[in-house]
Amino acid sequence: MSGPSDFQLTNPALKWIERRLPIMGLVHSSFIAYPTPRNLNYWWTFGAILSMMLGVQILTGVILAMHYTPEATMAFKSVESIVRDVNYGWLLRNMHASGASMFFLAVYIHMFRGLYYGSYKEPREILWILGVIIYLLMMATGFMGYVLPWGQMSFWGATVITNLFSAVPYFGESIVTLLWGGYSVGNPTLNRFFSLHYLLPFVIAGVVVLHIWALHVAGQNNPAGVDVKTEKDTVPFTPHATIKDMFGTSCFLIFYAWFIFYMPNYLGDADNYIPANPGVTPAHIVPEWYYLPFYAILRSIPNKLAGVIAMFSAIIVLAFLPWLDSAKTRSSKYRPLAKQFFWIFVVVCILLGYLGAQPPEGIYVIAGRILTACYFAYFLIVLPLLARIETPRPLPNSIADDVLAKSSGKAAPMVSTIIAIMVAGGLLFGGAQSARAEDQDVPPSVKWSFAGPFGKFDRASMQRGLKVYKEVCSACHALSYIAFRNLGDPGGPGYSTAQAAALAAEYKVKDGPNDQGEMFERPGRPADYFPSPFPNEQAARVANGGAYPPDLSLITKARSYERGFPWFIFDFFSQFQEQGPNYVSAILQGFEDKPPAGVTIPDGSYYNKYFPGHAIKMPKPLSDGQVTFDDGSPATVAQYAHDVTTFLMWTAEPHMEARKRIGLQVFVFLILFAGLMYFTKKKVWADAH
């Protein structure tokens, strides 16, 4: 990709191929002999990290598509069967779902790096614009991918985002109908989103090739921002850049693995574990964290069309950056004012992300407007102005000079940057979680045996929990994702296969049609699923005063509560994931006969301290002595609640123990590997510094 090569082959067979298709010479000149500036820092390894993430997303995505069903009535269930039944399906799904977040995190770092070091300036304008195109494609791909699990957030995210186009004058409604393939978001929408979600990553890969091509024509920028002048300024790509990229990548993998194995739902939304329901919108619609700054901009403009234009402009403006910032000096290292404004801009983006997750009311709206103004001011006023008034500091003569000068203390700014980025990232991540601001009691944190990196399910507790479910909950609540065979699975309640089969045989299961064409009942088999108490939703509603008792299979992942700042940052480190079980256990114990003074509960509802709005349709389900345990555990509501919640945590994530066990192995491996890479990198670079 970088012009004629002096690449020589001796093997006659390879020579024969090379004369006809010079692919080895291309690889050699692009990824082996390619001269790379010797002063690149670790922010430059994010290019390699992004390539890896694209590869990981495509690979895991192609695999998930082998098991996924893009059909409105089956999509949610097929995702659940991936994580429950497919070999390592839980791992692949976590990799893909967290992978999207990691991809965006890396791309944001990559973009901010380009911004800071002026990598968009002449002669890299096309390179930068290709990057903006990749980013736009990523946003479209990420959005459509989030729709595929067909949960509540999927459905309503799709509704809200496609409705953005209804702001277009005259044609808005027609465009939206065209996007939906119907009169509302539905099966045709899901189907085309799946098709496009599969297509776009390959388009991204194509644009990435152009991006790298443009990069190899112009050559890489570098922290000093001065051009490569002599050979002394560069090192060959292989082994120097290769090994450094691999070390950077292995460190990034450790961070990525933290989410895959220990915090798989930290970046997600509990509402997306509720199947899509076109009749009920979740209380707070929040996009994934990586869209939050733009979502905040959208919401801060009080006019529909103007809001949509502002949101898209916030991205499009990036493409004009090479001409908005006409300063000759590339690197902000030598631009004292630009450097300060850069960091202010970073903070503005993070705060916008935080606001995007907050309800659009009161102070949040005003702050959103101010920050939106700051966002655009940075591009449209600050950068053009700085180019005219700022006096840059003197540049080093060459990259080699920059490397020599750097030997003295540069650790401090690096450390502060890392801390700033970490705090910022935490804020942004957590912002997504902290949307459900309700005026209510927070469920108390319970000590669960399955919490933490080494957590395991308490088998005795699960078996008691199953008993509580069978004798009490199952009168109204289904458990339709759990088959009897699951009770004998490793990591489950610890029954043998025979015990699971005997338990199945206690149930009557509808089967058929038989040879006479009639449906019949037979004893349950291990492959059967827990039968539901009602034949359909309508029957369930009639029997329960209009309320639909939710399926309990996923309840501990489908319920959550706000943790708030700064708890969500600590949660990232402490691996706190137990909002769901805390909530379920609190609801079961939160009933009070008399509502507190001043609270009125409508007829047919009951007061519950922890239920949002306090009026719950479910009567107090458990009372002391209701279920008798064989193992002498106390027959109290507290014990019932604890046991049934433990059991329901397992039903929500049957492979949790495998996830944590493999996670530990992966961590030991990755830390060893990153350590080895570090020393290998030091050896390779020993004579380059």
Add this chain to the structure above:
Amino acid sequence: MTTASSADHPTRRDFLFVATGAVAAVGTAAAVWPLVSQMNPDASTIAAGAPIEVDLAPIAEGQDIKVFWRGKPIYISHRTKKQIDEARSVPVASLPDPASDQSRVKEGHDQWLVVIGICTHLGCIPIAHEGNYDGFFCPCHGSQYDSSGRIRQGPAPANLPVPPYQFVSNTKIQIG
């Protein structure tokens, strides 16, 4: 091309490189495993492949039925005396895939032939009661099986396989 050239400790350097490369290779191999393993039947497919029971009472002599087990068609033939005699009179050694009729049925239930109805040539479904041997005829490439499901003529290399099954009573079998 490479410039790493610390001649002082060549062995230590080489060891580091080899160790890093080896760990990377192990990691790659471990990472490939789940990517391949996911292609195997999932837990629900395996559970659905549990044994099935088939009632033989309604099958009259000379008739056969087709049932499905693990997605495969299973032929259950109630053979006539003539069919059994034909199958037993042929010299075993003269067959392309030698096997006695006795070895392909359950003792005391000689009239019942249970075979997986998938041609051993390329997987088509042979038609029962056709061909020259009172058995099965595969329409795809002309393989012919006799009344014991043994290959007699045509490109198929082996007899129709007998699935694992047992008699739970005189008129009921469990396949699987």
